[in-house]
Amino acid sequence: MSAPRPLGSWVYRALLLAYPREFRDAHGREATETFVLLLGETSGLGPRINLWMRTIRSVVIDGMRERGFGSPRSRPSAGRWMAAAGRLRQSVRNGLRQWVRSPVHAVVATVSLAVGIGVAVAVLNVMLTLFVRPAVPGASSSLGVVGVWRDGNIQWSMAPGQVDRLSQRTRSFVALAGERFGWAWVTGVGPSLELEGSLVTFNYFDVLGLTPAIGRVFHEQDRASTATHSVAIISHRLWTDHFGAAVSVLGQTIEVNGQPVEILGVAPRGFRGPFQAQARDIWIPHELGHLTGQGAAGTLFRSGGTFEVIGRRGKGVSRIQAEEELLGLIRDGGPAEVISGVVVQHVRGVHPEQRSDLAETGRVALGIAGVLLTLTCINLGGLLYSRHLSRYKELSVRCALGGTRRGLVAELCAENLVVAVAAAGVSLVAAAAGQRLVANWFAYGFPGLHLPLTPTVAGLAMGLSVMVVLAFTIIPALLSTRSAPLAGLNERRPSSEGYRHTSRMQAGIAAAQVALSLMLVTGAAVMAASVSATLSVGGSDSDSILHYRLRPSRAGYTPQASLDYFAGLLADLDRVELVETAGLARVGVGRDWCCPLAVAYADQPGAVIRKVENNSVTAGFFDMLHIPLEAGRLFDATDTPASPPVAIVNRALADLLWPSASAVGQRLRTGEDDDVEVVQVVGVVATTHPSRSAEDPVPYLYLNFWQTKSVDGRLFVRVRGATGPAGRRLQAVLTGAGSGVHIGQVGTLADRIALGLAPQLALSGVLRASAGAGVVLSALGVYSLLSVSVRRRRRDDAIRLALGASRGAIVIGVLATGVRILGPGIALGVGLAWMQSRLLSGYIFGIQALDPMILGGATLAILIVGLLALGLPARRAAAVQPADVLRG
């Protein structure tokens, strides 16, 4: 038995329809087989999208050429072109007239198409931005980011010295540039700013091929001429928002991390970093970094950090050649290097590290867009089919009068193209208006995501629109022009077999729409509930917890002075009425909940057991997050910097380390090499972790905040009532508590946790929009089907009324037709929702992937929308006047 064909094979065979049959018979099988091999060896979403785009363009264009279109042999004369254009003009004019005669049909078709195409294009635009579109204006494919394989993982950074050495010795790259991220505390521009910035090599902008909007980029000469102060290039956004886009910014001196920095230039508009979703605002040469990187600024632009490396390959040098050369150069560097390979990836979309994280989410989002597009196609197909059927008599008469079938089909296509063009325009307007919404889906994790509607995207919307319309025009047009004129006239009678057949087909189409909508609505509701459950830390609402990053280090505090400052701050907050409870931690939660620490039994010599997540916290931290104590005690006043270090473990860590004994009183060795400390466990708390499900318990170690040496910390405050007034009151307390302490990253804990939920939030956004569009489409589908049905039955209903039937019986008849659509649709939708839940299960936390309550609610919602869509046709049926209808 032969292996099943992959989906790509079917799609490619469908594309080959662009070629003549004789070509397909001769070469179709081999071409498809070759394409499947190519598809199989292409990994990653971005390259696959590229391959498909290239293939579609090539097959369609070459297929048409093979059919004789556009080739010199078959090029029609100017006269033939003029005649064809004239016929097209006439067809379009006829089409416009037809649509004007039935405006409801026109609006329903346009809205259906615009909604489906608009959302699908918005999702495709996001995928293009994340995986394909370069963030560097005018970037060429020769730009590449360099990573090295070390211990089975790819590392996307190198030591600065190694970057310099490689840059000098490489022949594959014109040059290599390095970049290191850091926070920049900028003063001298009005209110103080906390910005994302980068330390870069002098050649950074040259390698990226960027020309500044004003001023100049860094030169090697800056090294000598700026011995006393550093220089910087700022982003276009910073220039316009904080310097009023004044040219006088050039040469102006600002303070970065307390040190003077002269502004040399402004980066081109739209550039915020070499990858999408980066939001750098200031670039300072790494070679001058010592001027901003020492002392107080040292922790912002961390000294001793590593560089991300970007290079521009020389002409004619392939990526493989470049990788092989760099690997050789790195291995020549010394025996200490344990590098098994080098990778050079295109500078496109988001950083390769994020790209792999997002690939799965991207696939699911594309799948959802595909479902929505299918829904649109079904809707439009049903609509156009019923419209063509309603013109059956007219078409039959035209056939009888000598109209050719080809001519009629062409005219119907031209007529519907009017709708396609209108819908593409509306969908683009809707997509442009919805860009802010789409960017909001990705606000967490990708704060600077720029989603432009480029000509490519506009072309995509137009192309999709035209393709969908043509696909769903040609078949109904062929069907409605196939019969002999007399048969066509007969087939409109309600008693005929053809009528029953088409009614069944249309009811099936409407039921499929209801089913797909129910699936999308259920998915959207489940995702929303999951995100909501994840944001509730310890069963509490994290929206009411405010989060601050406090940096006494900015004001030159010593560790002891910093502890005094934090103790005083907690005492001040205790007196504020709006504060329910407050806690301190060294690192944040959510995406920052990290920094694994090696642990081992203190009393048993041996290797590290494992690395565990950890944080240094105060006792109030547990109260604030509602993490219950299960054994021992929390930190208290007896735990001072001078007393023996203590720690608290969560239940998962306690069970891991001491499965058959109590954890309280045990001693642990933490850290590695020369940074080792022995701590005594004084308590065990419940296993609670934000952004993790209860089924995935994470071992966690809590150290005592007051016994750690670092100077900075995070403050979490649970407030009473709204966060707005409480936040303003807290700001005053914080400002008064310590002079010069930098207060950054103000927001709610929910916002911080959401940073780690970027894929779920994005997917939730896609599903919400798709579900909304799906409900609109299915309501339109049910409405248009019943409208046609009521119009067809008008004469029958009039006769029944004339013979004494009540109007209520007529309405019940319409409603029964509607229920015959909604019933099977909902049953099928439940099945589809179950299948979808398996797909989404990896993204669902805290609730069941197919929650019965959510499924019930979604079903009810779809039922209500469906019944509302039935209402108008039912009212119209009840309003039939027998005398008027029978007379007419």
Add this chain to the structure above:
Amino acid sequence: MHAKPLSGSAPGLADPLHPREFLVLVALADGAKHGYAVLKRVERESDGGVRLDPANLYRMLRRLDRDGLVADAGTEPGEGGRRRLFKLTPEGHRQVKTEALRVQRLATLLRARRLLPETGRSE
């Protein structure tokens, strides 16, 4: 017909082969190959610059076959059935050589005008 024989005279600079067709003929110069092998060879030898769609490749091979530059060379087993092999005809070999001489002449001319470096990296 796209390729025009130069009837034994020194190759001129006019009437070149289409670059993609030239790459396909070069790919077949060292022996018969099936479509997929030709496609990968072209991609590799053009440093990824020329990526042919399979249908486009078969269309090109058919045209070259009609022009007498390429011929059928039997079949070999593949995953989805037997795969046809293609080989250069003597006329195809001659055309490749003619085109290569033309490119060489062009390169010599460009070097003489200092529009191409003598050797080494281009950048």
